[in-house]
Amino acid sequence: MKTRSVSLRVKLPVFVFVLEVVIFALYAAFVTYDEHTDARFQNNHTNPMDNAVYKDYPFFADIQVMIFLGFGCLLAFFRLYGFGGMVFNFLTATFAIQWAILVQGYFQFSHDGKIHLGVINLINAEFACAVVLISFGAVLGKTSPLQLLVMALLEVPVFAVTEWAVLKYLKINDAGGSILIHLFACYFGLGVTFVLYRPHLNDGHAKENTSYQSDILSVMGTLFLWVFWPSFNSALTLGGDDQHRAILHTFIGLSASTLTAFALSVMLNKNGKLTMADIQNVTLAGGVTVGASVDMMISPAAAYALGVMGCTACMLGYKYLSPLLARRFRIQDQCGIHNLHGLTGLISCAAGICAILAADEEVYGPSLYEIFTHRAPVEGDPKLQELQMLIPGLRPGLGRTAREQALFQVAAVFSTIGVSALGGVFTGFILKLPYLAPPSDDFCFDDKPYFDVPPNYDSPLQLYSKTATDDSAA
Template identity: 70%
Template sequence: TGRCRLNTSIVPLPANMRTSTSLKVRLPVLIFALQIVMLVLYSLFVTYDDNANAKMQNNETNPMENSMYRDYPYFADVQVMIFVGFGCLLAFYRFYGFSGIVFTFLTAAFSIQWAILIQGFFQFYDNGKIHIGIINLLNAEFACAVVLISYCAVLGKTSPVQLLVMSLLEIPFFAVTEWAVLKYIRINDAGGTILIHLFACYFGLGVTFVLYRPSLNNGHVKEMTSYNSDILCVLGTLFLWVFWPSFNSALTIKGDDQHRAILHTFIGLCSSTMTAFALTAMFNKRGKLTMADIQNVTLAGGVTVGASVDMMISPVAAYALGIMGCTACFFGYKYLTPFMARRLRIQDQCGIHNLHGLTGLISSMAGICAILLATEEIYGPSMYQIFSHRLGRTAKEQALFQFAAIFATIAASAVGGLLTGWVMSLKCMAAPSDEDCFDDELFLDVSESIKLYNKYRNTDISENLLNVRTT
């Protein structure tokens, strides 16, 4: 995956030639400006939906029928994925663990509140107001997941100012694309394969293409992991793995559709995990397991079943999709990511093209096949409930619309990523220099004890201490 490559050819710039990375003024100014805008917009446009509005309740209202009891468990699960799963997963760099977690926290907190507004104007706007409830928060968290996936492509090479700007721009691009695809193209995408994974992937690749750093193409001296950072990263993987069935099933139709979505996701994750362990041992030169593969490739099955997750594809198809997604993801990390960095100027830092792009394309093709094979004999009376978009369309026509949605989403996200990357490349964005990438100390006030620990952890000091004790 390129996580442990070393490059000592980076020559430090003289102090008077470096761009200032101080956050003392620019980050507070940006945050307070955004907060003021939020206050104004929320005061003007945001109100409660019927399930949260006391005026809509009466003596005959059954509080247990409130949508909160139906939607909150899924919201809570996705919350854990966003803040704990992503946070820990992005803490795998040895000297960038604090930043990986803290910048995820900051980016997610802003993205969710911003997405509530932007998505609200397109989906929940009525009589001049955005009516919000738990379902709005859940949709906003999916939009936040899009931003965090894109962030993975530029992990370690961006400032918190750049990340806030990326969130500020990506959420509107995503909301418009989501609205247009669902309203006009009308597709089946229960697990968000097209509108979440593919959009996030190619948006992130567009950003990293613009922010290309030639001197980092062979790695960086601090682009490495440690024992503790790998443990934290695996913990993040486990949180994502456990709660992924909720992610894929949260917005499906309640009942048998949601039931199938949970079953298919779990089966796909299990098969991809088993395949990942087999492949990492098979292709390791010493026949051992590779931590980077376990941290990433094991999750591929959750993406691969997404487009057809609520359909009657059969459990064995979900199992096969998990194997296919894992295999594509594994070889993508091994061969495609280095090729893209060398030949295409795309430094995909966490390999999102493998985990979300390649698997997303496989999942989209599987969804199209499931649509073409769907019959009333298989689905019974629920045929046109599950495939509600097929009203007035044949199976072949719907398949063509699915293809159109894939290309439209990729095109929109890539263009949005390129434009956002250009804005992020402006000098006022406090971007780190090449030599300061992947280092907590640039933007975080790290204690002296941690600085000393980081300074000497690469030496043989522990071995010397051991020798002293034994003698």
């Protein structure tokens, strides 16, 4: 115990300071302002109130609350790992965002040899950060902070490359990030936890449980995520009616899945009681399920149905699939991310494909070619000029049919799953390096190895659960 802590005392600072020097050097060499943050670009034709900050910042602020308070509280559900859940989330998120600004910047926001920065980059980086935090859910309580930083260090570039390739070459529709965020994060996390398999944990662990206070805290995290999820799903959609629909569908989907989660939780519990883990997780399924089609004209009723379906799949996953994965397939998915992000993500992709196949000009009007940009006629097509009369500024597309677009979506799903699972497995092997100081099985789900804990950290609880009738109170 002592040896390991002392070694973190040197290893963590060394690792962080090296990272900081590298990041600082890269910022200094390559990062500059974009046209909305650079004073030089402002002239007498620029209206300050048209600055992108007013469009982007409200969404950014909402997503910040989700990342730091939402994920932070949600992951603090363990009785003796509340500091770990909340504080390692803080550490990992902070690093992932800094790093994603650079990596995504290189792939998506660079020209003239520079990465150009505005709040829009921060929103994109927070999405990359959400990916890391979802994967974190698979290994919660079983990894040292050093392992988490290394995971973020590796996952962000794999994600950024995948995102860039899928958006640039497959050109898919995925406004809520069901494919790129949820499926990627899920299968990456499963890959990592597959390699980090700890057989003894399958028999249960004395510290793998919650307390009354930690359960309430975790529900607060759920509520932060629930309340601001419409901002998450709509932050990068087209402005106007598309963004409006994304907000509406996300809200309806979440509402439907919440109501369903309560019913299923009671029904599947042998005493007919509510399980707090269901309230904390399954209620959110609808937010993922509406993701891939969130900005399309799917109708409010479809958003409702998607919420119910996503919730049902997620709940059955928790009940039947997760135990199976852990016992048979060596996949110990601590927070059940395969249920909340994997199964729901797949349903979402399927729904997205249906919505794409059903999309036509009758329903969307000419703005069909704004939402599905790649279905717009190619340069030179007379139909393009016709449309440009109706929608000035419409860009030429690839002339894809609905069917072609759907096929590209399918390709994106499979390639994302493949790349992320492989990346996760690879990352898992790196994380096994003894230098990264993984906790022993005994000290999983425990704040003690990493924090100076206050005297009451486990007293009244242990007092009760272990020794309620005997004398061994310390």
